[in-house]
Structures are given as structure tokens and as C-alpha cells.
Amino acid sequence: MDLHLNDRVELKKQHPCGCKTGVITRVGMDIKWRCEGCGREIMLPRSKAEKSIKCILEGDAGQ
Ligand SMILES: [Zn+2]
Numbered sequence: 001m002d003l004h005l006n007d008r009v010e011l012k013k014q015h016p017c018g019c020k021t022g023v024i025t026r027v028g029m030d031i032k033w034r035c036e037g038c039g040r041e042i043m044l045p046r047s048k049a050e051k052s053i054k055c056i057l058e059g060d061a062g063q
Pocket of ligand 1: 036
């Protein structure tokens with residue numbers, strides 16, 4: 001999966017706040033995204049993050 005900073009992503013499992021979308025805020029060994037519902041940041045190792053992310057909704061390039 002090709003993740004970039006500021007990509008909007010849809011998650012397979014919704015966050016406890018009920019929101020299923022987030023914005024990537026860090027890309028590296030770990031992936032971090034900010035939940036669009038509650039604003040909290042979730043950080044996971046890349047391998048786990050890729051399993052948690054269903055798809056990329058919007059890339060940074062289109063904005
Ligand atoms: Zn949330």
C-alpha cells in the first residue's frame with residue numbers, strides 16, 4: 001500500500017468514537033493517522049496499519 005502524508009484513509013474497523021476515516025500524519029517505520037471524528041492520533045507499525053486501512057479515499061496530490 002502506498003501511503004503518503006495527508007492522505008485520507010478509510011479504516012476497516014471504526015474507531016471507538018464511531019468514525020471510520022482519518023488523515024495520515026506520519027509515514028515511516030510506523031504509520032500514524034488522526035481520526036477525523038475525535039481528532040485523536042493512532043500509531044501502528046506499518047504492517048499492522050496496512051491491515052487496518054481499507055482504502056485511500058483522497059491523496060494529497062488531488063488537493
Ligand atoms: Zn475517533
